Amino acid sequence: MEDLQLVPAIRKGDNSAFKMLFNNNYKKLIGYVRTFTNNQEEAADVVQEAFLSLWENRSLLDTERSPKNYLYKIAYNCYMDRYSKRKKEECFFKELKKEALEEHIFNDPQLLERRLERLTVIINNLPPRCKEILKLNKIQGYTQKTIAEDLDISVKTVEAHIRKAYKKIREGFKDDDLFLMVIIKILKL
Incomplete structure (x- = not known):
């Protein structure tokens, strides 16, 4: 049927x-x-x-x-x-797992300290101009346009230096995805 x-x-x-x-x-x-x-x-x-x-x-x-x-x-x-x-x-x-892992990172002061030391070493080993631009942008909060004007360079050059810094940081933490995720969140990489 x-x-x-x-x-x-x-x-x-x-x-x-x-x-x-x-x-x-x-x-x-x-x-x-x-x-x-x-x-x-x-x-x-x-x-x-x-x-x-x-x-x-x-x-x-x-x-x-x-x-x-x-x-x-x-x-x-x-x-x-x-x-x-x-x-x-x-x-x-x-998201729950990420939050738990982030909490773990910040609740283990020794582990956090070692990771921050590693980040400091990576940043300190950047070329001088790249390090300067990263600090101006991410630590002091200057816009890319302001940095370009202050250093008398183009905005594209500022962007290139920031990209280079991010690349070095990502390479330095490629074996530590969780902390890299936290850095990305903090620095907005």
């Missing part, structure tokens, strides 16, 4: 008609959802959720249209809801 012919019975709550619709579409729907998730178990969960939603909203089925498109749309929306929720959770846990 074709899916469209099953709709009136499904709308009335006929379990056998719904089971036929399920059997006609389950495997194809799994394949469709797998194109998004690449995970058989998750695809099966999404498809089951889609069929459950269709059953719960069976009174909305259009007796003039095949339920197949509706079913695929439900499955897509179910997957997207899961995906969005997962991304939000990942973002939340990533």
Whole structure:
């Protein structure tokens, strides 16, 4: 029996008609959802959720249209809801982890001191003009335009020196991503 012919019975709550619709579409729907998730178990969960939603909203089925498109749309929306929720959770846990690690950095004075000493060494080993421009910009808070005017150089030259300083700092902390992240936050690298 074709899916469209099953709709009136499904709308009335006929379990056998719904089971036929399920059997006609389950495997194809799994394949469709797998194109998004690449995970058989998750695809099966999404498809089951889609069929459950269709059953719960069976009174909305259009007796003039095949339920197949509706079913695929439900499955897509179910997957997207899961995906969005997962991304939000990942973002939340990533932020939580970052905050905990940042707190750890600042609560371990010896570790922080060693890292600050390392940062000082990197900055002190910069070429003199590069070091001067970095300090004027990040420590004393001068704008790039003001620095360019005071040193009688172009803004592009100031930008180049700051980029060079940032590059050296990133290289110096490439094995310490967490502290580099904190430096970036502090210096707005």
